[in-house]
Amino acid sequence: MLNKLRAIHKIGIVFVLIAIVLAVSAVLLVKEKNFVQNKIESLNANPEKIVYLESIKNNLSWGVLELVPMSYPNNFLKIGQIKERLIGRQKDFNSKMKQFMLTKTSSQEEAYTRSEIQKESEKFFQALEKTVQAIELRGQEGLVEPTTQVLPIHNSLIQKIEDQIVILNQSYIQEKQSLANILNGITNLFMGVGLAFVLVTIFFIILFVFSSNGEYDKKIQVALDNVSTNIMIADKNLNIIYMNQSVKKMFENAESDIRKDIPSFNSKILMGSNIDTFHKNPSHQRSLLANLTSSYKAVIQIGGRSFRLIANPIISDRGERMGSVVEWDDITDQLVIQKEIDKQSKENLRIRVALDNASTNIMVADTNFNVVYMNRAIMRMFENAEMEIKKDISAFNLKALMGSSIDSYHKNPSHQRNLLSSLTTTYEANIQIGGRTFNLIANPIINDKNERLGSVVEWNDTTNQKAVQKEVESIIQNAIQGDFSQKINSENKAGFYKNLGNEINKLLDITSSGLNDVANIMEAISKGDLTQKITADYKGTFGQLKDYVNNTVSKLSEIIADVRNNSDALLSAAEEVNATAQSLSQSSSEQAASVEQTSSSLEQMGSTISQNANNAKQTEMIASKASEKAKEGGSSVQETVKAMRQIAEKIGIVEDIAYQTNLLALNAAIEAARAGEHGKGFAVVASEVRKLAERSQVAANEIGELAGTSVEIAEKAGSLINEIVPGINKTADLVQEIAASSNEQATGVGQINKALAQLDGVTQQNASASEELASTSQQLNAQAESLRQNMDFFVLHEMESKFSPHHKENFKPVVSSKPKLTPKAVAVTKVLHEEDDDEFEKF
Incomplete structure (x- = not known):
């Protein structure tokens, strides 16, 4: 058992060592993983070498551009300023070249290319120095030959730099792939180390569970408790x-x-x-x-x-x-973080796709003012404008825009750099490149930590917009001058500008049509044609103008028709008065002859009574006839007075019509003033109509005055005739007395002579009054004829002209068959007639 425990202890020590090794390996793997991730992140940005090469390329390009000030006539620099700028470019180039040479080379090919670039750069700046010297010696004329020497070196050097950039890009892509493989291997190894660490932990747990030694189990438990x-x-x-x-x-x-x-x-x-x-x-x-x-x-x-x-x-x-x-x-927090990362990644991808498919032209530059993003819209815009841009910027290349500096768009890069560096809000500007106009809207890109990440610029090619604006302004100016024939060409436009052009053309067409219709009506009126009307369909103000013009023509036609009919009636009445006056004059002459005959008879009265009787009878007949004529003259005068009063009433109607026409013309002028510019033409017409109404009113007043005078003269003639009637009656009585008593003729001769003297005076007065009445009637006749001729100037519709001169036979007066007295010409009437003709000519 003891041996078994010792064996377990030894195995435990081995696994502890393994655990330590695994822990150290895990720490090293974590550090290596972080290093590789940082390396990959640095590779995602522009590589250091490529940044240096791009900067060197820009310096070389700007060095050539500094030698071509003639490309910008408005910004020609002095030779000293050119030299100063070239020195600055060379210093900046040497600094960037030095930094580039300090970077490590990854291959012999790269080292060789570096040395070639350095040699070519020395040749390039030597050529630049010669160019500057040539400029100092020969001035602006010395630019041509030295520049042609610099350009081949410049183009060769630029080509080598671009080749080196391609090689570095390929190298970095391979390095990035290699680092990604290493990162995957580290991740897998880290998972293996973790799994091994878990197995070691499980072993210790097993030792705790199955070890028979309580103290050993306790140690294992303590170890598990502290992991x-x-x-x-x-x-x-x-x-x-x-x-x-x-x-x-x-x-x-x-x-x-x-x-x-x-x-x-x-x-x-x-x-x-x-x-x-x-x-x-x-x-x-x-x-x-x-x-x-x-x-x-x-x-x-x-x-x-x-x-x-x-x-x-x-x-x-x-x-x-x-x-x-x-x-x-x-893993709740880890999943939340991962979810947020995934969400952010999706949002970034969504934003990137949205920007790629947006119709707005968007460009993004980093803090070093290098272009790091351009969407498809701006690529299309630059592709369409590339040829025009190259007119001002010959080095412009759409394919090389990504990664290049925005300095290539500006003639004064330092100004733009200072502006964008200090940009805190939206900045908008317009620039001209190659004949095109671009509207730029720049905004700073600032993160949550208030760190500046770069700038986003919206480009808008407003060249077509400016052209359309200029075209519209030209057409509007022509329209202000009354020329509506110019139209916007919509064939070379699309979208909003095409719709705008079509709508403006419609506006010009309807305005031109409306004004032309009004002008045609006014032209017809000026020629006396009142049968024309505007028949086209118009809306709004043009519809009101159409109604006003048509109503004015209709009303004017009615007025002219009424005046024409009244003038015909007036002419007929004047002819009747003239005939009556001539008849009265003739009667007065006959009466005078009769008085002379009576005087002759009185002289012969003493010779024979019988002759007196015969003469008395003849005198009685003459007296009776004179009495009848006097009565007829009185009746004619009364009819003349009645006709004169009717004429005065008709003239009053004409005067009222002229007054109403004047009011209508005034209202039309007010409406034209409300219509503004579109009502100017109609205002002129309304003014002319108003003048015509005023002239008609003045003529009506003059005719009224003449009619009043005629009434007074006629009444006076009636009074004289009434005085003649008693004299004639008295004469008849005397003749009767002569016939009754011839004895008393001798004693009454003296009285008869006196009566005859009185009769002669009355007869002379009658003759004078008759002549005056004839003269007045001739004046009235001439004025009525003049008014009728003026009204005949206008052409009316058939229904309105039913009382026109073609029908004036209905009013033809009955003229006596006796010889007429020749009427006296009235100068005033003639002058008025001539003035009326002149006014109509002007109208």
Whole structure:
């Protein structure tokens, strides 16, 4: 037995040593794993050598660009400034080259390429120095030949640097793959060490269980109690017979959560209880542990916590199953962390895919202002604009943008570096490259620790937008000048700009159509054609303008038709008055002749009585006829007065119509003012209509005044005729007295002579009044004819012109067959007629 115990002690010492070796190996593996992971992370970023080479390449490119100031006429630098910049570039190059040469070489090929790059660089800067000297000697004209000497060296050197970058990339890819394989091997080895450590731990547990030496068992138990692994041992009946301190502490910490699923769980009374309390299906677990011959791993969920279990059977030397040992590991926090890592990885991948497929042009630069990301949209934008960009930046290469510095986009890189370095909020700017306009929106990238990680820039090619804006401005200016013929070309546009162009073209078409229709109507009105109407369908303000124009034309047609009909009636009445006046004048002449005859008869009265009797009879007949004519003249005058009053009333209607037309024109002008720019043309038309209404009102007033004067003259003529009638009657009485008593003729000759003198005066007055009435009627006739001619200027619809000159025969007066007196011309009427013609010509 003693020998057996000694053997067990020796085996225990061996396993302790193995455990120590495994622990040391685990520590070393963890350190090696961390080193490899850090190495892989450093490889994920731009390698140190490649960064140096990229910087060297940029310095070389900018060195050539410094020699070509003529590419930027507005930024021509003096020779001293060129030399100063070249010296700065050479210092920066030497610093980067020195750092690059200090890095380790991984192959002879790389070492050879390094030496070639160094030699070519020396030649390049020697050529640069010659160029500067040539510039100092010959000025700007010396740029051509030295630059052609520098460019071949520059291109050869750039090619070698790019070849070296390709070699380094391939080398780093291989190194990264090798490190990844090493990391996988370390992980597998670490798992093997862990498993071996578990087996050693299990051995110590077995020693505790099966050792017959109580002191030895106690030492093993102490060892198990102090290990960090959570260990639980159950007998063959699955009753818990051992739990180390670590697993007890784990259950105490998780007790409140476990009770959510197992309310009776108590960590203090676990010892001696059955493991069935941990499982919802105990029979399955019993069957699994009973048949356990090797390690079994599982993860169970209890009360929201996740536990990883590693179960191993305990078998005696005789092969008898004595129980099971279970390693518990609370991996709840690990799963949460892993879940968060997975979630973050998915989010990063989702963001990356979203950015790749976004239509916004996005570029990301690191803190060294090197481009580290460009999405597909910006790649397409640069691909479309590459040829134009090369006009200003000949070294621009879309395929080499990734990893290059953003300095290549700017003529003053230091300004942009200072701006982006101090950027804390959104910064927006517009730049011109190769005839294209780009809108840039830059934002800083700052993490949760307020550390600056770089900058994100949104690029927007606004060249087409600026062109469309300029085109729209040109068309609007033409429209302001009244030219609607210019249109936006939508064939070379798409999307929003195409829709905008089509809508603006529609606006120009409807505006041009509406204004042209109004202009055509106004042109027809100016030519006297009132039969035209706007028939096109318009909405809104154009619809209102259409209605107003059509209503104005209709109303004007009605007014013209009424004025034309009234002028026809006035002309007919004037002709009747003229005929009556001429007839009255003729009667007055006859009466004067009769008086002369009476005087002659009185002279012959003394010769013979019989002759007196005959003359008396003739005189009686003449007196009777004169009385009848006087009565007829009185009736005619009364009819003339009545007609004059009717004319005055009609003229009042015309004056009211002119006043209403003036109000309508004023309202139209107000509506045109509300329409703004679109109502200017109609405002002019409304103003002209208003002037026409005012002229019509003035003409109506003048005609009214003339009609009033005519009424007064006619009344005066009536009064005179009424005075003639008693004289004629008296004459008839005297003739009768002469016929009755010829004896008294001698004594009454004197009285007769006096009566004849009075009769002669009255007759002369009648003749004068008749001439005045004839003159007035001729004036009225001339004005009515002038008004009718003015109204004939307008062409109306058939229904509106039913009383037009074509129908004026209905109003044709009855004219006496006796000779007419020649009417006197009225100068005022002629002048008014000429002025009316002039106004219509202007309109």
